[in-house]
Amino acid sequence: MTDQRFEQLVVEGIDAIPERFLKRLENVAVVIADLPSKEQLRENDIPEGDTLLGLYEGIPLIERGEGYGGLVLPDKITIFKFPTLEEAGDDEDEIRRVVKETVWHEIAHYFGYDDEEIEKREEKGMNFST
Numbered sequence: 001m002t003d004q005r006f007e008q009l010v011v012e013g014i015d016a017i018p019e020r021f022l023k024r025l026e027n028v029a030v031v032i033a034d035l036p037s038k039e040q041l042r043e044n045d046i047p048e049g050d051t052l053l054g055l056y057e058g059i060p061l062i063e064r065g066e067g068y069g070g071l072v073l074p075d076k077i078t079i080f081k082f083p084t085l086e087e088a089g090d091d092e093d094e095i096r097r098v099v100k101e102t103v104w105h106e107i108a109h110y111f112g113y114d115d116e117e118i119e120k121r122e123e124k125g126m127n128f129s130t
Contacts, residue, residue, distance in 0.1 A: 001095065006081050007032055009096050013079075013103035021107065028058065028075040028110055030103070034082050051083040054102040062112035077106040 010032060014022070036052045046052060058075020059068065079102055088095040101122075108118045 001081075001085060001092075003032070003081070006084075006095075006099075009092075009099045010079050010103065012096065013100040016100050017104065017107060021111070024061070025107070025110065026061075027072060028077060030077045030079065033078050033080055036078075036080055036083070040078075051086075052080055053083050053087060053098065054079045054106040056106045056109035058110070060112040061110060075110060077103075077110065079103065079106070 010030065014030060036046070036055060040046075040052065040055055044052065044055065055078045056075065057078070059072075079099065084098050084102065085095065088098040105118055105122075108121075113121075
């Protein structure tokens with residue numbers, strides 16, 4: 001899959017987030033990388049042989065205080081192409097599904113959900129739209 005097509009799928013994943021959440025995204029950039037760095041894996045306690053599909057790095061919305069703003073660098077959501085393709089296989093619909101779920105998962109971190117809360121919602125078939 002080309003980088004351009006993968007980027008289109010990430011944009012589709014972002015567009016699938018309801019407007020009421022998208023309009024609350026402030027000072028956050030969504031980027032694409034081929035693979036997580038060794039530092040990202042280490043900092044997130046990812047065991048050797050495991051990987052990340054996406055990563056939120058920043059200050060969650062619920063933790064931003066009065067002093068937040070001004071010269072603060074944007075938070076970053078990274079969607080990792082190669083792990084996503086490995087997870088999804090060659091089927092574009094499956095890639096689309098994995099990307100969409102990864103985007104929602106990382107945006108949930110932006111809003112302050114931790115992995116446990118996100119997993120509970122996912123088990124119930126819930127995401128931002130439910």
